[in-house]
Amino acid sequence: MPHLNWLAVVAAAVSTFLIGGLWYSPVLFGRAWMTANHFTQEDLGKSNLAKIFGLSFVFALLMSANLAAFLADPKTNATWGATAGFLAGFGWVTLGLGTIALFERRSSKYVLVNGGYMTVAFTIMGLILGAWR
Secondary structure, three states: OOOOOHHHHHHHHHHHHHHHHHHOOOOOOHHHHHHHHOOOHHHHHOOOHHHHHHHHHHHHHHHHHHHHHHOOOOOOOHHHHHHHHHHHHHHHHHHHHHHHHHHHOOOHHHHHHHHHHHHHHHHHHHHHHHHOO
């Protein structure tokens, strides 16, 4: 995949962390996310954050590279990148998450918070990848 802009791939992956930091903060949907998962602040303090953030970044890089491969056509621009990102985030990730949530008996709040994040994150990833050719 030498035709990919690897700086754009990394920037798109980093964007998921910036979006996630805001999305899951108390300013936006942090409390709703905690409620949907039955978490307390104490539960979050028991987490191995280095492992969680490290693996999350590896996954973000892989998702970004995968989306970049789909957007490798030279005619791709910011508009198509954002559109493709939205379609992947909503059409694949959110609806897939929703299907799993149905079988796990998860709440619609769980799907809306996490699926909303993935939809926005993929849209911005696609925008970055499409714009930075």
